[in-house]
Amino acid sequence: MDDRTRTEIEAAAFRALVHHLMVKRPDVQNIDLMNLGGFCRNCLSRWYQEAAAERGIELSKDAAREVVYGMPYADWVAQHQTEADEGKKAAFEEAFRKNVGPRG
Template sequence: MDDATRTELEAAAFRTLQKHLMEKRTDVQNIDLMNLAGFCRNCLSRWMQEAAAERGIEMGKEEARELFYGMPYGDWKAQQPEANDSQKEAFKTAFEENVGKG
């Protein structure tokens, strides 16, 4: 398989993941994803931002989030239920282990 085809397949898989998270599994909160898988929708948007930066494309955090979420992040977040205390506690560990103290 050539690199262009591999890149197209990877992009298609990413779009499918994005659609799955944004349309089919809106019930799964970011905190749940982070606690179980070590990444969430915000991580995916950050990875898009980092990929843009590697290519010399300026993209801010909010722009990357809006690109991933398909709406302003604040609009998405307003639709989500508040995390409970056990989710928040687990998140502290998951975030530190997977994202860092930054």
């Protein structure tokens, strides 16, 4: 497989993942994604922003999040985010440290 085809396939897979999270499963909470998979929608948007920066494209955190959420982040939170229980919050702190780094 040539590089261009590989890149096109990878881009299509990324778009399918974003669509799945945005349209088919907005009920899946970020905290659950992080606790089980070690990443969440915010991670995807950060990776998108970092990939743009590597190519000399300045993209704000909010603009990158809108790509992944399909709407402004605050709107997504208002429409889809639910309160996590203390067990999920504790698991998140551990998952965040392991997969993202220290908070703060």
